[in-house]
Amino acid sequence: MSGHEERTSGATALLRTLHGSGVDVCFANPGTSEMHFVAALDGVPGMRAVLALFEGVATGAADGYARMAGRPAATLLHLGPGLGNGLANLHNARRAHTPVVAVVGDHALTHAPLDAPLQSDIAAIAGSVSGWVRHSASTADVGADAVAAAHRGQVATLVLPADVSWGSGGRVAPPAAVADRPVADPGTLRAAADALASGEPAVLLIGGDATRADGLAAANRVAAATGARLLAETFPARLERGAGVAPVGRLAYLGDAARHQIGAARHVVLVGTRSPVAFFGYPGKDGDLVPDGRTVHAVVDGTGAATAALEELADLLAPGTTAATAAAARPDMPTGELTVASASAVVGALLPEGAIVVDEAITSGLGLPDATAGAPRHDWLTLTGGAIGYGLPAATGAAVACPDRPVWCLQADGSAMYTISALWTHAREGLDVTTVVYHNSAYAILRMELAAVGATGGPVAAGLFDLGRPELDFTAIARGMGVPAVRATTADELADALRRAAAEPGPHLVEAMVPALV
Amino acid sequence: MSGHEERTSGATALLRTLHGSGVDVCFANPGTSEMHFVAALDGVPGMRAVLALFEGVATGAADGYARMAGRPAATLLHLGPGLGNGLANLHNARRAHTPVVAVVGDHALTHAPLDAPLQSDIAAIAGSVSGWVRHSASTADVGADAVAAAHRGQVATLVLPADVSWGSGGRVAPPAAVADRPVADPGTLRAAADALASGEPAVLLIGGDATRADGLAAANRVAAATGARLLAETFPARLERGAGVAPVGRLAYLGDAARHQIGAARHVVLVGTRSPVAFFGYPGKDGDLVPDGRTVHAVVDGTGAATAALEELADLLAPGTTAATAAAARPDMPTGELTVASASAVVGALLPEGAIVVDEAITSGLGLPDATAGAPRHDWLTLTGGAIGYGLPAATGAAVACPDRPVWCLQADGSAMYTISALWTHAREGLDVTTVVYHNSAYAILRMELAAVGATGGPVAAGLFDLGRPELDFTAIARGMGVPAVRATTADELADALRRAAAEPGPHLVEAMVPALV
Incomplete structure (x- = not known):
């Protein structure tokens, strides 16, 4: 950018400001009110636009991206309902203290008073997950708003009216210094x-x-x-x-x-x-x-x-001391029956150097921490906010952030279904994500929780934890979204499938048929 | 119920009150804070619990149900993130003036001050879609709250803390009269x-x-x-x-x-x-x-x-006059190329007597109103609030409400992906839903809207409307969720598939390969 102040459309000012502030990926699921933002993307070639088929994929990807990249991604969401669809994974991002720039398109300022069908209180919804919310009401200020959002260090929601986006007189704002983390008293x-x-x-x-x-x-x-x-x-x-x-x-x-x-x-x-x-x-x-x-x-x-x-x-x-570190150690490769324990051992035996593990395995992941403790150095991302459906999207974002590292998404079957369309984005972007779906045909955690709260259900209650009527076929679902997939019914088959996935670039899914723990 | 006042757990009081007030279906996606509600279902056999794998399916089903049944269903959602996932279809319900009793489980009152990971401002989120929100803070009053919610005639959100649910001293409240619609001045x-x-x-x-x-x-x-x-x-x-x-x-x-x-x-x-x-x-x-x-x-x-x-x-x-009515008329059955026009004619030629059509066909549905104007009498449900992802869930609810009527869900491909797991509920409940997915590999409406807002995008913008990289295979996805599915590439194949679907009970999906209108 040259020294003189550049004036553009609001959308372009927003995108250039974000890009200048280190935000160079936008996980998007746009609608009509975001069309000028979308059109402006071609003029900001440094901003990568990644399409999601559901907003929860976009927001979860932004969370996973920032956890690994150390800087925020943007999301592009469509009014209150689009934000609603993205809310659960913004909740997880909030609990992870992840920076996210959540751009939510809104009706034109001139249109809002008409209470058109898609009108709703976006700020109220955003407030539940955001550390910072701003309704950007002027094209001249949208750049300044964007730089404020980009340096917030938390979920920052910028509500962008369509006419602020399409208006002229936008000013690209220079990046501000990222605030240091508060130090201890x-x-x-x-x-x-x-x-x-x-x-x-x-x-x-x-x-x-x-x-x-x-x-x-x-x-x-x-x-x-x-x-x-x-x-x-x-x-x-x-x-x-x-x-x-x-x-x-x-x-x-x-x-x-x-x-x-x-x-x-x-x-x-x-x-x-x-x-x-x-x-x-x-x-x-x-x-x-x-x-x-x-x-x-x-x-x-x-x-x-x-x-x-x-x-x-x-x-x-402890002056002068050195920390003890974990020794390299792998579990013996199991053979035969596929169980939660043997599946964990297979993962521990094969987890590659530099892997990013996205863990939403819930009850099926019980043995994973021990089995992988001595695996080659890796990162482990967890479900910080308890809002399930984070795994496949977070894996998306982690893979975009770290294209040279293998991502292993260890995913329970029930929670996979909330944001299953993330698989399509894995395929579209050619992401090196290997997803293991632990197919146990149950909300097994809820069977445990039912007992934990001291309740006793009958067949109706039990039915609500039963995902086996009908059986989901994750292999078919994944193929339907463009991800090569196989089913593993033994430890050997799981190991073979993971080896083949590791040998081939791009996304894979392995459906691990494990008995429910409870 | 006998004349004396019955005292039960909060959950049972809630369920019995809802049932007594004519709410006898609950579309549920529960979590730990709802376990006592779930356990109480077995004690209220008149309440049918229908499991959804995603909350947007539950809320959209409640909308479709009430549009056809003329009375509300309940939903069971898990704290703020669960409500967030259900928000888009509650938005549509709000715009349809559909009554829904949205029960949202919350942390125990004693737990809320601890700001546990799943804590968020449920009432703020609910307010954006609800005509009425109540945080039910006492087991003694939960029955009265439930009857108020059931007779609200709009989206009524009842936030139910876990300890209010598990507490004793709940009182079943008698039904109140449903308020008449306001009459004209x-x-x-x-x-x-x-x-x-x-x-x-x-x-x-x-x-x-x-x-x-x-x-x-x-x-x-x-x-x-x-x-x-x-x-x-x-x-x-x-x-x-x-x-x-x-x-x-x-x-x-x-x-x-x-x-x-x-x-x-x-x-x-x-x-x-x-x-x-x-x-x-x-x-x-x-x-x-x-x-x-x-x-x-x-x-x-x-x-x-x-x-x-x-x-x-x-x-x-117009005293003494009689209304003219539509004459019975069907389009000629087309053969050959499958287009938006020929697909509409096939639907018009075959739509069965008493069908419930759930229309989220977007651009691919352009010819449907004309082609079906003289079809046997039917009902047509539309996307009232503009929040896409309503079709498959609303079809779920309509089919639960009217088990003796065929439901035809005419569904665009892009919007299908927001709530695709509704297909699993179609299969689980054996619903007579025939889904036509119009596979045009595009957010075609957004191509139109980009031009309508006066924007001009390049390849990046165009890429965000392109669902063909990779191609989705809805036949595989549907089979993976237990719904028999076939692909139709000609008008004849579409007609054959719809005839076969009509001849066999239970859900079916036909993937209609149509060119995008734009």
Whole structure:
């Protein structure tokens, strides 16, 4: 861009500003009100437009992209209903502290008062998932709005009226500096260090940017030097792990198990996460997982400079030490019956170097963390917000962000069906995503949860967890969306299928026929 | 129920109250916070639970159900993300004035303050589509809340905390009378009658309950006696039509065409609808479709007693007359090339008596109204709110409501993909739904809209309307969800496939390979 101020359409100003601010992918599912935005894409060749057939794919892809790229993607959604369709995966992005620029097209400002059929309160819907919402009401300001959205560091929703988009007089805004992560308060950090050094039992619970190699190394040094129990939050946005990386266990999903992990501690030190709570409330159980009487040291939350805080703690508490790292180790390759355990072992035996694992395997993934702990170094993305249907879309975005790394999407069957059309985008973009669908024909997690809440259902209730009437055929569904697919009924077949997928570029799907855990 | 007050769990009180109020189907996609609701279903055998694999299927089914049954179904959704997934079809229901009882499970009241991962502002999301929202905060009151929701006559969202559901002391509330539709103001009706009798050119635009046989008969009598031009709103919730029914044309979707239909009128009389506006704003075009200087007579809106108002007008303006009705007539059965025109003729030639047509054919449906105008009597459901992905779900609900009537779901390919898992529910419930997917490999409507907004895109823009890379195979996808499917590449094959589908109970899908209109 030359030194003089450039004036363009609002759409072009928005796109050029986003591009200048480091946003160069847009996951799109547009409609009429977004047509000028779409038309402007050809004039901003650095902006890659990736089409999704459903908005939840676009938003989940933006989440997966930013978790891996470290910078936001844009999404393009169509008014309130389009945002609604994308809401669940924006919810997950919000809980992952993922930056996303969610552009939501709106009716022209002149059209909005007419309450046309697609009119609804977009800002109200957006507010439920966004850290920042702006209704961009002037073409002259849309560039400034875009740069604000791009540097927000969270889900930022820009509502873009069609006439603001098609209007002239748009100004491309220069990029602003990305805000640094907030650092720990020195007093809180010092108190946490004292607690860890006290010899009293402590849990060091980490999350945010601390679940990458450097943060894990520092955390391991602190734990080794102090005897604190090191745990990562239950659902980290991005966990680096495998051979050569300092290891970490995770706080359990089930409240009783998590309470057991924390129970003996006198101190709970939080670095990059907040005080743990149960995923759901259960009759007669406390949702707060930290028992009364413990001292909680909230050093930094999930948006803060957690790795830096851990390195400071390590310098204080474990000077001169080096973190132990996970040794290279693979499970023996199983043969015969395909079970949750053997399927996990196959994954552990074959997971390639540099893989990005997107984990929405739910109950079928129970054995995966152990089976892959010594696999070659990889990243592990989890369902941060509990809104299922994130796996296939997040894999889309991760593969767009890291075209040179293999993505393994480990996906439960029930949750696969919320955003199944992501497979088409895998095929369209030729993404190196290998999807394993764990076909157990059940919402098995709900069978567990029914018991956990103390309820007893009869056949009607059981029927609502039964995905086997009729049986889904994911092989057929995947082929119907352009993804080569095979069904595996033994551990050997799963291994063969994964080997073949790894040997061939582009997307693949393997339907792993596993019995439900419960 | 005996005379004494029965106390139960909140969930049971809710379900029994709904059942007592005439709500006997629940389209469900539950999660942990809804487990007590699910468990209580076995104790309320009159409540049919229909499982959907995605919430947009559940809400669209509730819309289609109520349009045909004339009473609401319930939906069961899981917190904010589940509601988000269901939002688009609740938006359509809102625009159709469809009653829906949207039960949204929430965290336990005791759990909500902990801001657990799935916590979000459900009421804010619900407010965008609901005429009524209540956070049901007490087990003792949940029955009363349920009866209020059931008689609301619009999308009524009941947010149900898990502990309100599992608590004891729930009371079953007796049904209340369903509120009558508001009747026309006598002065307004008289003024409208005078305008229609004046001899000045007039348009009589009808909607709401007036697009059923009785309303259409009265409207036709008024139009015949006064010379007024009779039109139905562009997207009626339920239009009764075919041989023996008084016919009606519809206001055009494209603004220019609609302005042409209205242009010459001095008076616009609205009965069961509101003053027409363009679906979208376009540069340099007025969104209000009624030109300046016309007198608008708003007799009743879409929630009002429109048929009663038309019958009053007919009594005043056309006493003793009888409405002309559509003659039985079928297009000649085409052979050879499959096009939008020949596919429409095949549908017109074969549409069975008593069919329910769910129309989301978009550009591929252009010829359908003419081709079916003289087909045996049938109902026609349209995309009232413009949120695509309504067809397959609405067909689900219509088939549940009317098990003895054939449902024909005429479905564009692009919009099919938003809620494609509805096919699995078609199979699971053995619904007599015949789906025609018009496979034209494009968002063809957006090609039209790009031109209509005055934009010119290049290859990137064109790529975002191209669904042919890779080609979707709806036959494979449907089979993968348990629905028998065939592909038709000629008019003859389409006719054969529809005949075979009609001869066999249960769901079928025909993938009609049609060229895109644009």
